[in-house]
Amino acid sequence: MNVLDLVRPSIKALKPYSSARDEFKGVPKDMVFLDANENPFENGVNRYPDPQQTTVKGLLSKLKGIPVENMLLGNGSDEVLDLIYRAFCEPNIDNIITLPPTYGMYSVLANINAVSIKKVLLSEDFQPQVDKILDIADSNSKLLFLCSPNNPTGNSFSSELIEKLLTEFKGVVVIDEAYIDFADTPSWIERLNEFPNLIVTQTLSKAYGMAGIRLGVSYASKEIIQVLNNIKPPYNVNELTQQRAIEQLKDEAKIKEQIQSILDERTALIEELKGISFVSEIYPSDANFVLAKVDDATRRYDELISKGVVIRNRTTQPLCENCLRFTVGTPKENKVLINTLKLI
Structure with a gap:
């Protein structure tokens, strides 16, 4: 599968916005910054934040063992999920698949982005019904959402079932691992290189105790991350959020x-x-x-x-x-x- 074939044509053709901090990435102390129309009086937040959250990503890379180029940060996981919709789903044409009972924002974001929803209930033991999922999918089924461990049921999905879906579903599989730090099962970020259509989302709101700063993470191939970077707002993670995340992530x-x-x-x-x-x-x-x-x-x-x-x-x-x-x-x-x- 060439996952870039799933990206919306208008997104593939997009020339991303280049912010002042994207154009000049160095921050030597002796430089005079007169490029971004900022207020020059120093108060700790008068300058725009690092648009690529370099320090935060470096700490996460060390903790997770994932290269920086395989991650994107967002204003909470909800922004990350919204970016995924925008990248892959053509409004009023494409559809996504969810597995109720599950996290309600998948459907809310689908409605916001004018994307139809196909639903396949979990089995009685709260596992994906793989055959039904594959049967209901069509050529416009761009995203499949798997919340594992699942909210609200609390259980992890069978790795064999997830692997079958990753192999046979013809779209992008998004595994939402908001609760992975409380599970015995390994994260799917360890297998990113095996599945080009895999996106794993995590958050700093649960195990890391920072729900108030709103910081979500997505892990995927470099190709997918580049697409998401092209469409994210230039300064989507503010300076205060980055500072608090750095402070917390250093205290492993x-x-x-x-x-x-x-x-x-x-x-x-x-x-x-x-x-x-x-x-x-x-x-x-x-x-x-x-x-x-x-x-x-x-x-x-x-x-x-x-x-x-x-x-x-x-x-x-x-x-x-x-x-x-x-x-x-x-x-x-x-x-x-x-x-x-x-x-x-």
Whole structure:
């Protein structure tokens, strides 16, 4: 497969905008910058940020073992996903495939970009139904979204099933790994070189504890990354976001400690949920949350809200009738949750 054949013709023909910081990339201290119409009075953010986020990418490259040229950063994963739509999907012509229950923004972004949606429900054990996916795909099916570990179910998809889809689906396969740091399974970024149609998205909002700065990452072939770079806004990741990301990514020990705490608390939370009388099933989780089936999800959700505990009611989602999603919090927060569940 030549993945560039899937790119929209207008995008392939696009001449990308060249910002002042793209044209002059060096930043020696003795240079006088009069090229970008910035306010000259120094306050830490009066200059435009690095449009390629060089330092952040360098730290991520070291952590993930992926070359800088194979990654693109965005204003949250949602911007990264939107760029993928713009690159590959012709409005009012192409379609994408999603596997409900899954992350709702895939459909929202499809609607924003005037791209139709084909849906194939996950199986009863929350795995992709490969044959149905391949059957429903047509020549205009440009993107297939796999959220693994999946939100809201929490499970990872079978690597054999994903590999079959990567091999046989004729479009781009986007694997959303927002929760991969909480899973035992390896990331698909390790196999980028095997599949030219693979894009892996990750985020610094979950395991890295930086939801407030909005920083998403996509990993793909150099060819795909170049296409996405051509269409991204020139300064899409602001200076403050880059500074906070650099600070956090340098403290790898703290990140690992927090991930382990969440994993330990996830195990403890699952054990406690087993003792709640109205919880009938607890689903396996590779994420930082637990999905559980209860007797009446809306009633229990309202009762928890009334006592100051906010969770997520997923009962309206396919295959999730009467299911509640519990994010794993601190030991103190989880204790409050369990005590409240016992109380009601």
